[in-house]
Amino acid sequence: MQPSDxxxxxxxxxxxxxxxxNRASAPKLQNHLSAVPKSTPSKIYPQEMSKQDFSRxxxxxxxxxxxxxxxxxxxxxxxxxxxxxxxxVPEKMAQEKSGADGGGAASSDIQERGFWPVLKNPNFLALWxxxxxxxxxxxxxxxxxxxxxxSHFQMGDRTISAWVSALMMAFxxxxxxxxxxxxxxxxxxxxxxxxxxxxxxxGILVLIIxxxxxxxxxxxxxxxxxxxxxxxxxxxxxxxxxxxxxxxxEQAAIPLVVKDKHLLSANSLYTTTMMASVIVGFAIGExxxxxxxxxxxxxxxxxxxxxxxxxxxxxxxxxxxxxxxxTNEKPHAAEKESPHIFADLRDGLRYLGKNYRLRNALIQxxxxxxxxxxxxxxxxxxxxxxxxxxxxxxxxxLASGGVGIAVxxxxxxxxxxxxxxxxxxxxxxxxxxxSLIGLSVFTQQLWIALLLVMLLGIFGALVGIPMQTAIQTxxxxxxxxxxxxxxxxxxxxxxxxxxxxxxxxxxxxxxQAVFLGLAAIVFLGGLxxxxxxxxxxx
Numbered sequence: 001m002q003p004s005d006x007x008x009x010x011x012x013x014x015x016x017x018x019x020x021x022n023r024a025s026a027p028k029l030q031n032h033l034s035a036v037p038k039s040t041p042s043k044i045y046p047q048e049m050s051k052q053d054f055s056r057x058x059x060x061x062x063x064x065x066x067x068x069x070x071x072x073x074x075x076x077x078x079x080x081x082x083x084x085x086x087x088x089v090p091e092k093m094a095q096e097k098s099g100a101d102g103g104g105a106a107s108s109d110i111q112e113r114g115f116w117p118v119l120k121n122p123n124f125l126a127l128w129x130x131x132x133x134x135x136x137x138x139x140x141x142x143x144x145x146x147x148x149x150x151s152h153f154q155m156g157d158r159t160i161s162a163w164v165s166a167l168m169m170a171f172x173x174x175x176x177x178x179x180x181x182x183x184x185x186x187x188x189x190x191x192x193x194x195x196x197x198x199x200x201x202x203g204i205l206v207l208i209i210x211x212x213x214x215x216x217x218x219x220x221x222x223x224x225x226x227x228x229x230x231x232x233x234x235x236x237x238x239x240x241x242x243x244x245x246x247x248x249x250e251q252a253a254i255p256l257v258v259k260d261k262h263l264l265s266a267n268s269l270y271t272t273t274m275m276a277s278v279i280v281g282f283a284i285g286e287x288x289x290x291x292x293x294x295x296x297x298x299x300x301x302x303x304x305x306x307x308x309x310x311x312x313x314x315x316x317x318x319x320x321x322x323x324x325x326x327t328n329e330k331p332h333a334a335e336k337e338s339p340h341i342f343a344d345l346r347d348g349l350r351y352l353g354k355n356y357r358l359r360n361a362l363i364q365x366x367x368x369x370x371x372x373x374x375x376x377x378x379x380x381x382x383x384x385x386x387x388x389x390x391x392x393x394x395x396x397x398l399a400s401g402g403v404g405i406a407v408x409x410x411x412x413x414x415x416x417x418x419x420x421x422x423x424x425x426x427x428x429x430x431x432x433x434x435s436l437i438g439l440s441v442f443t444q445q446l447w448i449a450l451l452l453v454m455l456l457g458i459f460g461a462l463v464g465i466p467m468q469t470a471i472q473t474x475x476x477x478x479x480x481x482x483x484x485x486x487x488x489x490x491x492x493x494x495x496x497x498x499x500x501x502x503x504x505x506x507x508x509x510x511x512q513a514v515f516l517g518l519a520a521i522v523f524l525g526g527l528x529x530x531x532x533x534x535x536x537x538x
Contacts, residue, residue, distance in 0.1 A: 115413050118266045123257035130322040135277035137314035143285035144311050170233045174240040175492035183248040183485010194249035195322045198242040203315030205235050248484035255472045256327045263469045268413030275406045358474045361467040367525040368464050369491050374502035386446050400450045404457020421466040428462030429526025433519045440515035
């Protein structure tokens with residue numbers, strides 16, 4: 001073997017060295033050291049150079065330095081040293097410089113934590129502002145529909161439950177039918193267009209309800225259902241369908257406008273807003289709509305249109321605020337739009353099957369939402385057996401859980417960056433287990449039950465928010481719509497099944513046994529997440 005061949009096998013030649021060999025008229029014998037770039041004083045003593053010369057020289061040095069050096073016994077025996085060692089000098093200097101400025105770096109690191117980095121992000125503020133009005137409209141929408149049913153279709157002593165059940169079915173069916181499908185479409189479309197368009201159209205649908213009810217007031221019923229009620233069901237179905245497109249687009253837009261290191265704070269703020277809208281929306285929904293009607297009459301309006309203007313206007317305001325959003329999305333190439341939509345769904349399912357961390361986070365979210373869905377049913381039974389409450393006052397228990405989730409989200413936004421997602425999830429799972437066991441024991445003590453439900457909310461936030469953030473960081477941009485669509489689909493199912501099963505289980509095995517069963521499920525889910533995350537932490 002010629003020495004030049006040996007050089008090539010030990011160290012790849014730099015472009016300049018290869019050109020010199022090609023220009024040679026005859027092969028020249030070289031030793032092994034010829035493959036190593038010669039060190040110059042400028043490379044050995046970079047502190048004597050200006051910053052510009054240093055950066056330019058270091059760039060040339062990096063380009064000419066061999067990479068992927070293969071270790072060989074002969075090179076080690078001859079005491080060869082890779083030039084990569086000398087290239088580490090600038091890094092060492094940078095470390096020494098950063099050490100000298102340690103106080104400034106520490107203060108900068110503190111400023112990068114908490115909610116401040118996301119609150120000074122104008123694109124996140126636009127997304128968050130749209131969420132505030134959209135969430136409020138979502139919660140008050142159901143209150144508005146129930147008010148319309150009560151004023152137009154409720155007669156005599158007949159119960160309103162049948163009307164409301166039909167309304168809830170119209171609101172839930174699109175989530176099951178179109179959740180995954182909508183997510184696949186969201187990946188093909190601009191997130192900003194989806195966010196703005198779904199809110200504007202929901203606002204229009206709400207605002208035309210009074211006109212449609214007025215036009216059809218004398219029409220013959222469709223079967224046993226008044227035409228006006230069928231219109232309300234149809235509008236509710238369309239509003240819920242548009243929501244299935246809005247939800248995955250919103251989740252996919254957050255990583256586009258927020259850096260990965262700030263996603264936990266952004267999701268904490270989103271969760272806090274969502275829980276606040278649940279509490280505020282259901283608590284002030286009826287007084288807010290009544291005040292809107294009174295104000296509309298004072299302004300000279302009639303027919304009580306104030307309620308529709310508040311809800312439809314909130315959707316429209318959300319859409320207008322989201323016009324300020326800049327996502328910097330790259331347009332999809334035309335040739336990439338060819339796969340069928342169901343092929344996109346299969347891609348999303350395959351990706352979930354292969355990525356165990358993402359799949360694990362989704363399982364944790366399903367368990368979490370199942371527990372809180374079951375709690376909405378079990379809270380009614382708890383309010384019934386607690387001496388100082390009535391069954392219809394179960395909302396106090398649920399509101400306590402909502403306050404807990406908001407508190408947990410605030411804690412995560414301020415201090416959560418110091419821990420890994422798996423640590424937060426494990427801590428949250430353990431806390432939820434303890435809270436559920438406590439609820440199985442103290443089922444008739446009001447203040448203890450309120451405290452335990454609030455703790456359940458706090459620890460639930462420690463599970464849900466990090467897992468949602470993990471899904472956002474684990475999912476590539478081109479897959480986010482599909483994954484979030486599937487997530488919304490399975491979570492909607494997870495919210496529906498416990499509503500049917502929890503009451504039946506409580507009837508047969510009792511309240512304490514159901515709480516203990518939920519504690520066991522949460523424990524197993526937390527243990528699974530911790531066990532799977534061990535290889536990553538090692």
